[in-house]
Amino acid sequence: MTTTTLKVPPLGDFSRSMAALEYWLRAYRRTWRSSAVTAFVMPLVFLGAFGAGLGSLVDTDRAGGLGDVSYLAFVAPGILAGAAMQSAFSESTWPILSSRKWNGHYHAQAASPLTMPDIVTGHLLFIVFRLTLGAVAFVLIGALFGAFGSAWVVLAVPAAVLTGLAHAAPLIAFAVTRESDTDFSMLVRFVMTPLFLFAGTFFPVSQLPAAVEFLAWLTPLWHGTQLCRGLSMGDAGLLGSVGHLVYLLVWVVGGYALALRSYRKMLLS
Amino acid sequence: MIGRASVPRSTTEGEPDDVTVRKRVPHRTDGGEAARARAHQPETDSDPDVLISARGLTKEFGDFVAVDGIDIDVRRGEAFGFLGPNGAGKSSTMRMIGCVSPLTEGSLTLFGMDPEADGPAIRGRLGVVPQKDLLDEELTVRENLLVYGRYFGLSRSVVAGRADELLRFAQLSDRADSPVEPLSGGMKRRLTIARALINAPEILLLDEPTTGLDPQARHVLWDRLYRLKQQGVTLVLTTHYMDEAEQLCDRLVVMDGGRIVAEGSPRELIERYSSREVVEVRYPDFDLEPHRDQLDLGDLAERVEVLPDRLLIYTHDGDAVSRIVDQSPDRPVSVLVRRSSLEDVFLQLTGRSLAG
Structure with missing residues (x-):
């Protein structure tokens, strides 16, 4: 699934994109330890608090109205998708601004044979790499909690990565145009947090008022949580899953096209 | 591939300061x-x-x-x-x-x-x-x-x-x-x-x-x-x-x-736009126009430029100008004879000092 998302035209010479990815991997070597710890601690905290803690309350006498599904099994795939989205927000904002304004590495790349598609693809590949690490760690910890009812959960990893990428692509298009990072904290407060809370992570969006439920359907995160949930619980319908997949791909492709446009505008003036 | 991927490598150790430089390559025939x-x-x-x-x-x-x-x-x-x-x-x-x-x-x-x-x-x-x-x-x-x-x-x-x-x-x-x-x-x-x-x-x-x-x-x-x-x-x-x-x-x-x-x-x-030498003259005050007017340099000065802090006298004979300035009734603080530079060219061409 993730490989499909990368064959977005115009890709340019793929080896050049890989050279751009190499830069990000080398820079990542400096911080991988702390990020690896976070990748394992974060699911422990969330699954502990919501799955085991809140879940014990919800599951008592089936108060949560989830039928015979435990709250842990319901919330774990939601948090998997939501965490991928959160990770996409942090990877696609500050580092982008830094590459254009602070350390300026994008300009150094633009002076080399790398083209705008190479620079954008290289950075998105790195974000895919980070998202993959996070999703794999989450599924491993979730399995220890006994959160998944189906082996199909393996496919929830690429599904979560795709969910993250559907956010990352439009986000980098926006972030590269910013002159300071003040907008990013607004973005986290007023976009990321409401998404995380209301787009089907912690409760079915059918619980929301009809108008808000409709809004939730439009968010890529809702399609991500539904896709991951279907796979992890093993009750994914083919048609529904393909629909979610296509919707997420639309965001990836659209975001990529926007990113190319704004990168060209900002770096090739 | 991107351009020519291989770079000629140095064949001899040579001086440690030498870097491999791309040798003249034949004109590309693909593209362009x-x-x-x-x-x-x-x-x-x-x-x-x-x-x-x-x-x-x-x-x-x-x-x-x-x-x-x-x-x-x-x-x-x-x-x-x-x-x-x-x-x-x-x-x-x-x-x-x-x-x-x-x-x-x-x-x-x-x-x-x-x-x-x-x-x-x-x-x-x-x-x-x-x-x-x-x-x-x-x-x-x-x-x-x-x-x-x-x-x-x-x-x-x-x-x-x-x-x-x-x-x-x-x-x-x-x-x-x-x-x-x-x-x-x-x-x-x-x-x-x-x-x-x-x-x-x-x-x-x-x-x-x-x-x-x-x-x-x-x-x-x-x-x-x-x-x-x-x-x-x-x-x-x-x-x-x-x-x-x-x-x-x-x-x-x-x-x-x-x-x-x-x-x-x-x-x-420098030869085209400036003189051979330049004499820089500073006075205790910064009202320089009157100082310029009282100097009688005749043919010696090709041009006199008034900057905020000094006069620049463009001439082919700096020493001669320097002597006249020294003997003038307005006592200069300093007189410096130097060769013309690109700064003078720029000043001549644009009427402004490069350093701004």
């Missing part, structure tokens, strides 16, 4: 034909030694005309300079030459190719030293080179060998594994030059290479650039320092307000 046809410049078409050719080169940002229809030809092996104050259009010109800024009007070819169509191939043969270093300060000195070499399609082993060679050239071998952040400004600048040389470029573009460096660091840098020039690398640089232009450039253009106002070697420009 269309660009040459479009650029309709018969005189450069037939001359593969003209590496950069611009006609009517124009860059506009909205209503602001940064570069206003300039013509340039840079030949292989030359050190070519753009001299002018901030805002003259030097950096905009350099960005167009570096193929990271589309032209608004006019034509530009590098190595006979069109930046619009062959950007990656052209950039593969350029080295760029931008005004800001744009180094990754968290990576080590060596890592900055390793990462950058990969952008040119060079294999890891070629890049590693090249990095060691360039670190010696930039006198940074002992700092190879240090992060960039704590390095001095001069060291960072040398690293930026080393990075720009990773692909053994035929043309090195330097945008204000020594701005912000102390005098010693500037001289070290000039020495390195001079070596590159001796090895046949074509240098194209911008500067607002007259001494830098005089030190490094075989030929330069003086830019002002987006236009080229003069062109030639530093010596030619």
Whole structure:
């Protein structure tokens, strides 16, 4: 699934994109330890608090109205998708601004044979790499909690990565145009947090008022949580899953096209 | 692949200061034909030694005309300079030459190719030293080179060998594994030059290479650039320092307000636009017009310029002028006779001091 998302035209010479990815991997070597710890601690905290803690309350006498599904099994795939989205927000904002304004590495790349598609693809590949690490760690910890009812959960990893990428692509298009990072904290407060809370992570969006439920359907995160949930619980319908997949791909492709446009505008003036 | 992926490697150990320089390569036959046809410049078409050719080169940002229809030809092996104050259009010109800024009007070819169509191939043969270093300060000195070499399609082993060679050239071998952040400004600048040389470029573009460096660091840098020039690398640089232009450039253009106002070697420009010598006279007060009026220099003064803090008297005989000034009733604080410089050329051409 993730490989499909990368064959977005115009890709340019793929080896050049890989050279751009190499830069990000080398820079990542400096911080991988702390990020690896976070990748394992974060699911422990969330699954502990919501799955085991809140879940014990919800599951008592089936108060949560989830039928015979435990709250842990319901919330774990939601948090998997939501965490991928959160990770996409942090990877696609500050580092982008830094590459254009602070350390300026994008300009150094633009002076080399790398083209705008190479620079954008290289950075998105790195974000895919980070998202993959996070999703794999989450599924491993979730399995220890006994959160998944189906082996199909393996496919929830690429599904979560795709969910993250559907956010990352439009986000980098926006972030590269910013002159300071003040907008990013607004973005986290007023976009990321409401998404995380209301787009089907912690409760079915059918619980929301009809108008808000409709809004939730439009968010890529809702399609991500539904896709991951279907796979992890093993009750994914083919048609529904393909629909979610296509919707997420639309965001990836659209975001990529926007990113190319704004990168060209900002770096090739 | 990207450009020519292989870089000639040095066959002899040679002087430790030597860097491998791309040898003259035969003219490319793939690509670029269309660009040459479009650029309709018969005189450069037939001359593969003209590496950069611009006609009517124009860059506009909205209503602001940064570069206003300039013509340039840079030949292989030359050190070519753009001299002018901030805002003259030097950096905009350099960005167009570096193929990271589309032209608004006019034509530009590098190595006979069109930046619009062959950007990656052209950039593969350029080295760029931008005004800001744009180094990754968290990576080590060596890592900055390793990462950058990969952008040119060079294999890891070629890049590693090249990095060691360039670190010696930039006198940074002992700092190879240090992060960039704590390095001095001069060291960072040398690293930026080393990075720009990773692909053994035929043309090195330097945008204000020594701005912000102390005098010693500037001289070290000039020495390195001079070596590159001796090895046949074509240098194209911008500067607002007259001494830098005089030190490094075989030929330069003086830019002002987006236009080229003069062109030639530093010596030619001085001979054409200034006198042999200049006498600088300072007085205790700054009301200088009356002091000028009471000096009777006759034919000795070709021109007298009144600056806010001093008079500049352009003459072929500085000593004679100096004697007259000394004996004049207005007592000057100081009288200095010096040779004419590019600063005087700039003053003559634009009526303004370069340093601003």
